[in-house]
Amino acid sequence: MSSTVVELRQVRKTYRLGIHRVPALRGVDLSVASGELLALTGPSGSGKSTILNLCGLIDRPDEGQILLGGEPVDLRRDREATLLRRDAIGFVFQGFNLVPVMTAAENVDYPLFLAGVAAAERKERVAAALASVGLSEHAHHKPDALSGGQRQRVAIARALVKRPRLVIADEPTASLDSETAEQVLGLMRELSRRQGAAFLIATHDERLTTRCDRIIALHDGRIEESLQ
Template sequence: MHTPVLQLAGVHKTFRLGQHIVPALRGVDLSLARGEMLALTGPSGSGKSTLLHIAGLIEQADAGQVLLQSRPVQALSEHEATRLRRDTIGFVFQGFNLVPVMTVFDNVDYPLFIAGVPVAERRRRVGAMLEAVGLAAHARHRPDALSGGQRQRVAIARALVKQPALVLADEPTANLDSHTASQVLDLMREQGHAQGAAFLLATHDARLQQRCDRVLHLRDGCIENTPAVLEAAA
């Protein structure tokens, strides 16, 4: 058995709003394997974003245990958490979060630049990743010259170019038409399997849910019992 990429055990998180304490997560357990694509569903306010933030080392759990590649993260210093996040986790955002004044190449290159990867290695990896996502011909374009689907592919390339163990995506197919959404999902699965990355996707999109290995449903900060594996769409 391979060690899970991500493990959450009994995770709790609350927020204070004025005089009120609002529970965001209440005893969440989750295990995510290498190469697995897991969809996290639930209504707005159910705790999906909070769970992604905790998995991504952006926020800390109030209680429970979080392990990333078997490493407990609660006791990490801010510097250690930042370095682990930089080296281990890729993020795909609903709004793409591309730098508008940078070219496609430079947007994908940026995480490698921050990580101190040598120039020649950066060029090789960025070129290969843009080829893999079908955007090599657009390397010198800026994001505003691309379609929504192309920009999402740039975001996926940026997340995967540093070869992360874990990719976190928040509504990655929102505002994409069915054909483009299908292409984006195929790309994530293909590249995820090629690199052995695990994907945790927060989504309301039924198209995405049907293509994932598992679906977990959050409600009021708790994971409800759902079928572990989705049947393929008829």
């Protein structure tokens, strides 16, 4: 049975907009298992981005618990959260968020450099990551020389090169054509199985939701339904 990678327990989160308080999550329970692709769906303002930020340890809940690998995370300890983000979590964004002055290989290498991985090991892992996404021949190309699908594959390689337990993906196929989106979806599925990473994906893209293991629909900060 797959182990739980990240879990939210009765999590509540409210944001302030001027004098107003806007509830983003209203007592959410959620878990994502190793190797699972879980899609979060729902209209804007339903709570998808808040769940991504909480599970990615970017934000902290007002109430409730976040567990990573079965262990509660104390987000009041900034250094602990920073190290967990660096070592255990990968991020894939709709806008790719690649550094334009770096080559594909340098972009993929960057999280390993920040983690203090030795240069020889970094070189080996970057080459393997780029090969896994079919971009070995583009290692020395900068982002502006790559297509949208190739840039998204670089972003996925960068997220997975540090072998994270959890990958947070925010609309990863929204800007891609159907053929490229299909390639990216297949790649995410393959890598989740090969590396055992859990993928938590916020999306409106039906091409993606139909390929996920589970779909959770959100509305007004609550889980409306969970579909296998």
